[in-house]
Amino acid sequence: MPPVAERTLELRADFPILERGAGAPPLVYLDSGATSQKPRVVIEAQAEHLRSHNANVHRGVYPLAQEADEAFEGARRRIAAFAGAEQRATIFTKNATEAINLVAYAWGRANVGEGDAVLITQMEHHANIVPWQVLCSERGAELRYLEVDQRGELSPAALDAELARGDVRLVAFAHVSNVLGTINPVAEMAARIRAAGAVSLIDGAQAVPQMPVDVEQIGADFYTWTGHKALGPTGIGVLHGRAELLEEMPPFLTGGDMIASVELDGATWNELPWKFEAGTPAVAEAVGLAAAVDYLAAIGMERVREHELGLTEYMLEALAGVPGLRVVGPPEASGRGALVSFTLEGLHPHDVAEILGREGVCVRAGHHCAQPLMRCLGVGATARASLGVYNDRADIDALVRALHHSRKIFGL
């Protein structure tokens, strides 16, 4: 076994949900790619905010309202610093989907027109496909796809060839694929895109929870992610944008809080980041997410990556011992995020997930909101085991045992 796999974190005790289920099989949670579990500090931070500091933000002058302001804007400061982004260019949204839609509407409708193209990839989540389909069909622009090769990777030469056509206005792509696990060379891609005069949007929903991400260093024009996959609450997502681009963009949603002043016949917009945050934001959720990134930062994202890389290596090796199991995506752990999608001959992924679930092993089965990619791979569905900071080797062992058991039930 590679020595790196020995150095796993021991954080299970920080996650109350993993202790549940007296009488039931212990929870083996391998669906962090869908949503992560929450450490006690996140649950407590959110509850404490609601218990002791709750007021609406950006409005009140009384001390409690100022506490709420400080909690909310303090959360933004910590979250921006965690991702290496500028505070005023860090915008809170409902989730990553809304963050991508914000760019597709506010930037896209002002900058993409007839004869232009938007380039995405075959490995995108529906959240990074459909907003661009709608934009392109509305504006008479062309939507093109970068191909995924047999290893589950993108080709830099194909990107260059697309950019050389001269009509690409924006390229949107995942940092880490939620199906293949592929880690894309985001900094290199962002540099090529900018050199060609186009704008980049990187979907970091799967990357931020499991590896060091520095938006400034990557050189992304837009970088989106979501709180609930990164140990934080649901209902809060993040858009980091380049401030110059955000300044020029019209608002997305309109209403309260995003205005400077409103007259009977019009309004002027607030400054960044509030121009893009209409209505009362998810204050307690922002506080919870800030506690989550503090927790991750205290572990150190290098250590988180090392932990998950080690477990991914261990998982790939263990899964290779299950007869009829085929892994999709890059063969080596080093090119992967902490997830493995697979098919099992003679068993549909839904049946695999059902039988595993009875043994307390939680995996995802289906198309993972990536139907175009599934068609490329020539599979209807896969099962996916994805890892978090709280997983250990015992979880992988339980997965493999349950897979053997599934085959047995099916008479294989």
Add this chain to the structure above:
Amino acid sequence: MDDLYRDYILEHYKRPRNFGELDPHDLEGLEHNPLCGDELGVHIRVKDDRIEDLRFHGHGCAISQAAASIASEELKGMSLSEVGELDADWMIGLLGIPVSATRRKCALLNLKVVRGAVTGDHDWPV
């Protein structure tokens, strides 16, 4: 014995009855299970307002495939108006296993396809 994956369910899954194509056919249908990307189609031959013969095709989990296989044997010879009256309880009863809320769509996919082909109603709530 496994509650859900009983021997006869696995037997129908591995060797589904009335699967394949049927040409020529009078009616056809195709439905997807958006949850898992599964796809099930049907070809139906009609004689005297009754299902003379039918074949399912597509791919899916053990529950959806076994349900289609089991239903296919009952559907043969049924009048089209009877088919239009079939409901979820009929299918779940035929399957004879406890079907959880999440697997209900799998169990009922074949009935949705057949009803769609026979009645033209594709909005049957599953």
